[in-house]
Amino acid sequence: MSIDADRLAAAPKVALHDHLDGGLRPATVAELAAGIGYELPVSDPEALGAWFFAAADSGSLVDYLTTFDHTVAVMQTREALVRVAREFVVDLAADGVVYAEARWAPAQHVAGGLTMREAVEAVRDGLAEGEAEAAASGRTIVARQLATVLRHHAPSREVARLVTEDGAASRVAGLDIAGPEDGFPPSVQASALEWIRAHHAPCTIHAGEAAGVASIAEALDWGAWRIGHGARLIEDLERTASGWRLGETARRVRDHRIALELCPSSNLQTGVCARIVDHPFGALEDAGMRVTVNCDNRLMSATTMGREMGLLADAFGYTFVDLRRFTLDAAAAAFVDDETRRRLIEDVIVPGYARLGAGA
Numbered sequence: 001m002s003i004d005a006d007r008l009a010a011a012p013k014v015a016l017h018d019h020l021d022g023g024l025r026p027a028t029v030a031e032l033a034a035g036i037g038y039e040l041p042v043s044d045p046e047a048l049g050a051w052f053f054a055a056a057d058s059g060s061l062v063d064y065l066t067t068f069d070h071t072v073a074v075m076q077t078r079e080a081l082v083r084v085a086r087e088f089v090v091d092l093a094a095d096g097v098v099y100a101e102a103r104w105a106p107a108q109h110v111a112g113g114l115t116m117r118e119a120v121e122a123v124r125d126g127l128a129e130g131e132a133e134a135a136a137s138g139r140t141i142v143a144r145q146l147a148t149v150l151r152h153h154a155p156s157r158e159v160a161r162l163v164t165e166d167g168a169a170s171r172v173a174g175l176d177i178a179g180p181e182d183g184f185p186p187s188v189q190a191s192a193l194e195w196i197r198a199h200h201a202p203c204t205i206h207a208g209e210a211a212g213v214a215s216i217a218e219a220l221d222w223g224a225w226r227i228g229h230g231a232r233l234i235e236d237l238e239r240t241a242s243g244w245r246l247g248e249t250a251r252r253v254r255d256h257r258i259a260l261e262l263c264p265s266s267n268l269q270t271g272v273c274a275r276i277v278d279h280p281f282g283a284l285e286d287a288g289m290r291v292t293v294n295c296d297n298r299l300m301s302a303t304t305m306g307r308e309m310g311l312l313a314d315a316f317g318y319t320f321v322d323l324r325r326f327t328l329d330a331a332a333a334a335f336v337d338d339e340t341r342r343r344l345i346e347d348v349i350v351p352g353y354a355r356l357g358a359g360a
Contacts, residue, residue, distance in 0.1 A: 002310075002313070002314055003309075003310055003313045003314075003318075003319075003320070003323075005306075005310070007320070007356055008306050008309060008310055008313075009095070009096055009306055010096060010352070010355070010356065011096055011306075011309070011320065011323060011324075011327075011352065011353065011356060012096060012097075012098045012327060012348055012349045012352035012353065013095065013096050013097045013098065013293075013305040013306070013309070013327060014097070014098065014099045014100075014292070014327050014330035014331050014334065014344075014349075015092055015097050015099070015100040015101065015294060015295065015305055015330075016101055016204075016226065016259070016261050016292055016294055016330050016333065016334065017101075017103070017204075017228055017229075017261035017263055017292075017294035017295070017296055018088075018092070018100060018101065018102060018103070018294065018295055018296070018297075018298070019068075019102075019103055019104060019178075019296065019297050020084060020085065020088055020102040020103065020104035020123065020145070021068055021071045021072050021075060021084075021104055021105075021108075022068065022071065022296065022297025022298065022299055022300055023088050023091070023102075023295075023297060023298040023299055024071050024074075024084055024087070024299050025045075025087055025091070025299075026045040026046065026048045026049035026052070026299065027045040028083065028084065028087060029045075029048060029070065029071060029074055029299075030043055030044070030045050030048055032074035032075070032080050032083075033070075033073070033074050036074065036076075038070075038073050038074055040070060041055075041070070049299070049302065052067055052070075052299050052300050052302075053300065053301065053302045055067050055300075056269050056297070056300035056301065057269045058269065058270075059269070059270065059271040060270065060271060061180065061181070061182075061209060061210040061270045061271070062180055062210075064266075064269055064270050064300065065179070065180065067300055071299070072108050072109070075109055076109055076110075076111045076112030076114070077112045077114070078114060078118065078119075078122040081109065081114075081119060081122035081123050081126060082122050082123075082125050082126040082129065083126065084126065085102065085122070085123045085124075085125075085126025085127050085129075085130060085145075086126040086127070086129040086130040086133065087130070088100075088102055088126070088127075088130060088143075089102075089126075089127055089129075089130025089131055089133070089134060089141060089143045090130050090133050090134055091298075092141065092143075092305070093130070093134035093137075093139040093140075093141040094134075094139070095304045095305050095306050096305065096306060097141060097305055098140055098141055098142065098344060098348045098349065098352075099141065099142045099143075099330075099331060099334055099336070099344055100141065100142075100143050100144070101143075101144050101145065101146050101173055101174075101334070101335065102123065102127065102143065102144070102145045102146070103145070103146035103147075103148050103176045103178070103204075104123065104145065104146075104147075104148055105147075105148040105149065105150050105159075105178070106119045106120055106147055106148075106159055106162065107149075107150070107153065107156065107158075107159060108150075116158065116159065116162060117162065117166070117170075120145070120147065120162055120166075120170045120172060121170055123145050123171075124145065124169075124170045124171045124172075127143040127144070127145060127171055128143075128171075130143060131143055140348055142336070142340060142344060143171070144171050144172070144173035144335065144336060145170070145171050145172055145173065146172070146173055146174050146175065146176040146204065146335070147159045147160075147162050147163050147172050147174075147175055147176065148175075148176040148177070148178045149175065149176070149177055149178075149189050149192045150178055150179035151177055151178065151179040151180065151181075151184040151185070151186065151188050151189055151206075152179045152180050152184045152188075153179070155188065155189055155190065155191050155192070156189070156191070156192060157191040157192050157195050159175070159192060160175055160191075160192040160193075160195040160196050160201075161195065163175050163196065163199075163201050164195070164196070164199040164201050173202060173334075173335035173336060174196075174201060174202030174203055174204065174225070174335040175192065175193075175196045175201065175202070175203045175204075176203075176204050176205070176206070176228065177189055177192070177193070177203070177204075177205040177206060177219075177228075178206045178228065179206070180210065181206060181207065181209060181210040181211035181215055182210050182211050185215065185218055186205050186207075186218055186219055186222045186224075187218070187222070190222075193222045193223060196223070197222075197223045202225050202335040203222075203223055203224055203225055204224060204225060204226040204227070204228050204261065204335075205219035205222065205224040205227065205228060206219075206228035206229060207219040207224070207227055207228065207229065207230060208227060208229050208230040208231055208232040208233050208260075209228075209229035209230075209231060209232065209267065209270060209272065210270065211232070212232050212235055213232060213233060213235050213236045213247070213249050213250075215232075216230055216232070216233055216236075216249055216253070217248075217249045217252070220249070220252055220253070220256075220258065224258070225258070225259075225333070225335070226258060226259040226260075226261055226333055227253070227258055227259070227260050227261065228261050229260070229261060229262065229263060229267070229296075230253070230260035230261065230262065230284075231260075231262060231267050231272050231273075231279070231280045231281075231284075232272070232280070233249065233250055233253060233260065233280070233284060233289070234280035234283055234284060236248075236249050236250040237250050237283060237284070237287050239283070244286070244287040244288075246287065250287070250289075253289055253290075254287070254288050254289055254290075257290050258290065259290045259291075259292050259329060259330065259332075259333035260284060260289055260290065260291050260292065261292055261294050262279075262280075262281050262284070262291055262292060262293065262294060263294045263295060263296035263301075263308075264276055264279045264281055264293075264308055264311060264312060265295070265296075265301040265303045265307075265308060265311065266295070266296035266297060266300070266301050267279060269300070269301060275315075276311045276312065276314075276315045277315040277316075279312075279315070281312060281315075281316070282312075282315065282316040285316075290329045290332075290333065291326060291329070292326055292329055292330040292333065293305065293308050293309055293312060293323075293326050293327075293330070294308070295308055309323055309326075319358070320353060320356045320357065320358035321358045321359065323353075323358070324349075324353040324358045324359055327349055327353070328345065328349060328350075331344055331345050331349060332345075
């Protein structure tokens with residue numbers, strides 16, 4: 001069913017899976033590139049946005065990831081990181097997002113002379129500026145960052161230490177393991193994951209996108225609190241006349257209420273499925289999984305949280321009652337302290353959906 005666009009824009013949203021280096025404004029990429037003499041495929045912002053979408057629309061996760069070479073290249077100074085983080089928050093707030101986690105890999109942003117800690121502090125300051133700018137326009141949003149370790153890079157514990165040693169001061173809410181899944185299981189970053197687990201810190205691991213159910217099981221074995229993507233968990237489900245038959249990994253995800261950070265439009269680009277109506281989101285939700293709605297990379301997918309929710313509503317007949325449930329599940333899975341979580345749920349999300357006629 002179609003949902004009214006104005007009401008959808010007003011719906012509170014929670015963005016758990018949004019890459020900082022995948023959410024830049026095309027104009028910002030062009031301006032930052034011009035400032036450092038970096039050559040882009042095209043320089044006109046509108047054409048550049050179209051180029052990113054087309055280049056990412058390859059059907060291959062590996063090819064999709066090459067588009068980040070350009071965004072990372074222009075994010076090598078404190079000033080650039082502050083700007084990108086500020087705009088990240090402002091743009092999400094304008095889309096009705098009330099809580100967001102910006103995930104990014106600090107090790108990729110030291111080419112300009114910054115240390116990883118300095119880069120993290122720059123993003124911290126940009127997130128704070130974005131919150132303030134959004135508040136000045138009457139929008140409430142809480143923003144945190146996730147420190148990402150790329151699985152195809154050399155093993156590193158240093159990023160994990162940034163999460164546990166200075167996380168609160170730098171708004172670092174947890175660790176993310178990302179990068180190519182095939183051939184690079186989470187175990188290649190065992191030192192980071194062991195550190196996080198020893199310090200009882202939150203962790204999300206990309207799995208079940210390019211690789212199958214086994215990658216999700218391994219992510220759980222390594223202590224993932226959430227699964228980044230997880231769409232291919234559908235391969236561990238079978239629809240029967242009496243309902244869903246779940247395999248071992250699917251039962252673990254369902255029974256432990258592990259949130260799946262599903263990213264429909266992005267998955268179309270990386271070859272998970274060909275149409276939104278074919279996306280596993282609907283079946284996974286029907287089978288009782290904790291599903292959440294995410295953009296992954298707003299620049300590469302030319303999308304917004306509102307658009308993703310609208311696409312899912314059109315494909316699976318979801319109403320604002322359903323979108324409220326997905327949002328509350330995302331808030332419950334957020335890597336944030338309980339006081340902030342309760343304030344977001346009780347003071348922002350629940351009243352926001354009540355105004356839309358979806359629950360009290």
